[in-house]
């Protein structure tokens with residue numbers, strides 16, 4: 169499963185961060201997941217919780233996922249807007265399909281609460 173390897177990658181980098189910060193425990197992790205990232209949030213959280221036991225510093229970590237919307241900027245008129253799906257998005261203002269993707273593909277750690 170796709171989400172398993174992503175969760176594993178996240179745990180790995182959190183573990184490295186914990187080592188770097190000399191943390192004994194990571195308590196809470198907040199991540200942003202874009203709707204375009206292809207990640208199924210439920211599966212991702214499930215995988216994270218199943219795998220975190222392998223990392224002593226992360227075994228108590230609570231994962232909080234914020235889904236970020238798909239956002240575009242119209243190259244024609246400059247309007248910024250959000251869409252629910254990625255199928256044939258067009259500018260609600262001028263109808264242009266010449267769009268720049270602003271957000272929606274990200275997977276990033278916003279912050280982490282640690283115990284030193």
Ligand SMILES: [Zn+2]
Pocket residue numbers: 242243244245246247259260261262263264
């Ligand atoms: Zn436009």
